[in-house]
Amino acid sequence: MKKLYLRTFGCQMNVADSELMAQVLAGEYVLTQQAEEADLYLINTCAIRRKAEEKVLSLLGSLKGLKKRRPQLILGVGGCVAQQEGERLLAVAPHLDLVFGTHGIYRLPQMVRAAAAGRRVVEVDLKPGLPPWPQRQWPPKPVKALVTIMKGCDNFCSFCVVPHVRGREESRPPSVITAEIADFLAAGGKEVTLLGQNVNSYGRGLPEPITFPDLLRRVSAMEGLARLRFATSHPRDLSADLISTFLDLPPLCEHLHLPVQSGSNRILKAMNRGYTREQYLEKVARLRQSCPGIHISTDLIVGFPSETEADFAHTLDLMAKAAFDQAFSFKYSPRPQTRAATLPDQLPEVVKAERLARLQARQDELTIKAHGRLVGQTQEVLVEGLSKRAPEQLCGRLRTNRVVNFPGPRHLVGRLAQVHLTEAHPHSLKGRWVEDPPTP
Ligand code: 5AD
Ligand code: SF4
Numbered sequence: 001m002k003k004l005y006l007r008t009f010g011c012q013m014n015v016a017d018s019e020l021m022a023q024v025l026a027g028e029y030v031l032t033q034q035a036e037e038a039d040l041y042l043i044n045t046c047a048i049r050r051k052a053e054e055k056v057l058s059l060l061g062s063l064k065g066l067k068k069r070r071p072q073l074i075l076g077v078g079g080c081v082a083q084q085e086g087e088r089l090l091a092v093a094p095h096l097d098l099v100f101g102t103h104g105i106y107r108l109p110q111m112v113r114a115a116a117a118g119r120r121v122v123e124v125d126l127k128p129g130l131p132p133w134p135q136r137q138w139p140p141k142p143v144k145a146l147v148t149i150m151k152g153c154d155n156f157c158s159f160c161v162v163p164h165v166r167g168r169e170e171s172r173p174p175s176v177i178t179a180e181i182a183d184f185l186a187a188g189g190k191e192v193t194l195l196g197q198n199v200n201s202y203g204r205g206l207p208e209p210i211t212f213p214d215l216l217r218r219v220s221a222m223e224g225l226a227r228l229r230f231a232t233s234h235p236r237d238l239s240a241d242l243i244s245t246f247l248d249l250p251p252l253c254e255h256l257h258l259p260v261q262s263g264s265n266r267i268l269k270a271m272n273r274g275y276t277r278e279q280y281l282e283k284v285a286r287l288r289q290s291c292p293g294i295h296i297s298t299d300l301i302v303g304f305p306s307e308t309e310a311d312f313a314h315t316l317d318l319m320a321k322a323a324f325d326q327a328f329s330f331k332y333s334p335r336p337q338t339r340a341a342t343l344p345d346q347l348p349e350v351v352k353a354e355r356l357a358r359l360q361a362r363q364d365e366l367t368i369k370a371h372g373r374l375v376g377q378t379q380e381v382l383v384e385g386l387s388k389r390a391p392e393q394l395c396g397r398l399r400t401n402r403v404v405n406f407p408g409p410r411h412l413v414g415r416l417a418q419v420h421l422t423e424a425h426p427h428s429l430k431g432r433w434v435e436d437p438p439t440p
Contacts, residue, residue: 001028001029002028002030002039002040003029003032003034003037004025004030004031004032004038004040004042005032005034005035005037005038005041006022006031006042007041007042007043007044008044009043009044009045009046009052009055009079010046010048010079011048012193013148013195014044014045014046014079015146016148016195017044017078017102017105019136020105020133021042021044021078021105021108023134023137024105024106024109024134026137028109028112035066038070038073039072039073039074040073040112041074041076042076042077043056043059043076043078044078044079045077045080045081046080046081047080047081047161047335048160048333048335049330049331050334050335053081056077057081060077060089060093060096061093063075064095074097074098074112074116075095075096075097075098076096076098076111076112077089077098077099077100078099078102078104078108079102080161080162080165082100082101082102083102083124083126083165084164084165084336086099086122086124087099087122087124090120096120097115098111098112098121099121099122099123100122100123100124101123101124101125101126102126102165102166102167103125103126103127103167104125106133111123126166126168133176135180136183138183138184138187140187141187141414142188142189143189143190143382143383143413144189144190144191144192144193144382145184145191145192145193147180147184147193147194147195148196149171149177149195149196149202150169150171150172150196150198150199150201150202151167151170151197152166152168152169152170153169153197154168154198154201155198155274156272156339157261157271158271158272158338158339158340158343159261159301159304159332160335161335161337161338162197164336164337164338169198169201170205171202171204171205171206173206174210177194177215178218178219181219181222185222185223186224189224190225190226190227190382190414190416191226191382192225192227192228193228193229193230194216194219194229194231196231196232198234199230199231199232199233200212200234200238200242201234201237203215211239212230212242213239213244213245216228216230216249216252217245220249220251220252225251226382226416227251227382227399228249228251228252228253229252229255231257232257232259233256233257234259234274235258235259235273235279236274236279238283240286243283243286243287243290243291244290246287246290247290247291253400254291254293254294254295254400255297255399255401256287256294256295257297257299258280258283258284258296259299260277260280260298260300260318261273261300261301262301262311262315263277263315263318263319264277264307264310264311264312264314266311267304267307270304270306270340270343271301271304271340277314280318281322284296293400294400295325295326295400295401295402296322296324296325297325297326297327297328297401298322298324298326298327299327299328299329299330300315300319300327301329301330301332302315302329302330302332302352302355302356303331303332303355304332304347305332305340305343305344305345305346305347306347307332307347312355312359315359316359316362319359319362319363319366320362320366323366323370324363324366325367325370325402326363326367327363327367329356329359329363330356331349331352331353332352334346364426367426368424368426371424371425371426371429374398374402374421374424375424375429376421377421378418378419378420378421379398379399379418379419380399380419381396381397381404381416381419381431382396382397382415382416383396383408383412383413383414383415384396384397384413386410386413389405390405392407393405393407393408394406394407394410394413396417398429403427403428403429404428404430405429405430406430406431406432406433407432407433418433418434419431419432419433419434420434
């Protein structure tokens with residue numbers, strides 16, 4: 001068997017896509033962790049911000065030497081940058097053999113064979129219609145699964161490149177999704193994350209009428225499922241029905257990622273988000289009311305074109321009012337083809353950097369406080385593996401998605417364990433395993 005080295009950048013959707021790439025190529029290639037021994041080197045790319053794109057281009061440049069040492073190596077770029085740049089990538093990287101877009105994964109075997117025959121291949125069509133999705137094969141003893149339920153996005157937030165590189169929204173039929181999950185659960189899997197750019201609009205366009213909460217109800221009822229999560233939700237489409245599922249469906253974890261992007265109504269409008277800060281805060285209040293203890297995380301952009309100090313103050317104020325448990329914050333980055341990139345009054349980098357630092361400092365305080373409130377409690381942890389920083393420790397997550405490290409025996413990996421939380425850190429907690437009571 002030939003060897004495939006796969007390097008993945010970006011979001012969970014890309015991670016799921018990379019798993020699919022490895023799977024469609026599994027007839028001819030086995031995965032390797034050593035780039036030096038690869039026969040096929042694929043980079044799955046992210047275009048969400050300029051920095052993400054630059055990382056990809058610099059990696060691509062650094063691979064010239066490897067290609068020289070291994071002339072038979074096939075070098076390919078897929079994902080969002082490939083979709084955005086297409087043929088232009090071949091021009092900037094003469095050592096590149098293959099460029100494939102976000103809809104081309106299932107055709108990889110043919111493309112790779114053409115590249116092996118000496119052709120430089122580019123396939124970046126964004127075809128409407130779901131590609132024939134190969135049946136997922138789960139590894140032995142899986143713990144967590146990322147299950148794609150829909151692709152694309154029709155929202156066209158003015159800053160976002162995703163609708164341009166992932167095409168129109170389309171949902172997979174529920175029977176296909178539940179069959180994939182049934183296989184995962186039969187293999188012993190515990191936790192499923194349903195993925196889509198905008199999961200709340202799941203079901204639009206399917207012949208069978210079904211909403212996202214309906215899908216959650218179906219999946220929750222599946223035998224053996226311990227935990228269910230989903231990402232990402234658009235605040236505009238967060239329905240009362242969805243809010244009520246947190247209380248009604250036992251496997252559904254008390255965690256919601258609800259990107260707000262800004263706390264200023266003027267900026268939200270310019271972003272084309274379709275809600276106001278008041279509407280957002282109202283939804284957060286309803287979530288906390290119907291699911292006490294829910295962990296709400298968010299995404300924030302600072303320095304959107306024309307953002308004033310007063311707009312930014314509104315964002316800080318919303319952050320405090322929403323009391324986010326976690327926030328991922330970014331400097332606005334102009335993206336090709338997006339409306340915001342053409343707006344006047346783009347802000348200088350120093351202003352963006354300074355606002356980002358202030359916002360992150362504020363959120364760190366909030367996160368530490370939220371973590372501190374958990375110290376002294378005993379909670380369920382799904383043990384995912386050994387801790388990366390301290391391999392003598394185990395690493396897992398609470399239902400609220402917080403990371404917990406604790407010393408414990410390896411046989412707990414893949415199992416639910418009760419852990420007494422002892423220390424709060426900015427990005428994780430420490431704990432002590434509470435051993436199962438001996439069975440009589
Ligand atoms: N600049 C900065 N951040 C962006 N995001 C999306 N597009 C941009 C951009 N052009 C952020 C949003 C989104 C997250 C995945 O990335 O906050 O929710
Ligand atoms: Fe981008 Fe907005 Fe679609 Fe999210 S909802 S992927 S931010 S366009």
